[in-house]
Amino acid sequence: MMTFCFSKTNNAQDLVPFTVMWPVKDIANNEAILRDKLSGYDEKQFRSARLKVWFETPDEYYKQQLGLWRAIKLDNIAPLNA
Numbered sequence: 008m009m010t011f012c013f014s015k016t017n018n019a020q021d022l023v024p025f026t027v028m029w030p031v032k033d034i035a036n037n038e039a040i041l042r043d044k045l046s047g048y049d050e051k052q053f054r055s056a057r058l059k060v061w062f063e064t065p066d067e068y069y070k071q072q073l074g075l076w077r078a079i080k081l082d083n084i085a086p087l088n089a
Contacts, residue, residue, distance in 0.1 A: 014021040034040060044061070048054040056069070 010024060010026050012022045012024050014023065028040065028042070030040065045054055045057055048057060055072070059069075
């Protein structure tokens with residue numbers, strides 16, 4: 008993946024950023040392209056909390072999950088990609 012910036016006027020206020028991706032397999036019409044922005048992270052590194060920047064999640068959800076998190080042992084959690 009590579010990010011580029013384009014401007015017709017060569018002015019910083021007119022910059023339009025866009026990203027070019029090189030897929031690893033053929034893509035069919037109307038097929039979604041997804042990117043794991045946190046590859047290599049599992050719940051031992053607080054994956055779900057790091058995803059908060061991309062989603063509007065109510066604070067109450069995180070309070071509830073923190074309570075659950077404190078009630079279990081970290082060593083018992085399997086990686087998400089296993």
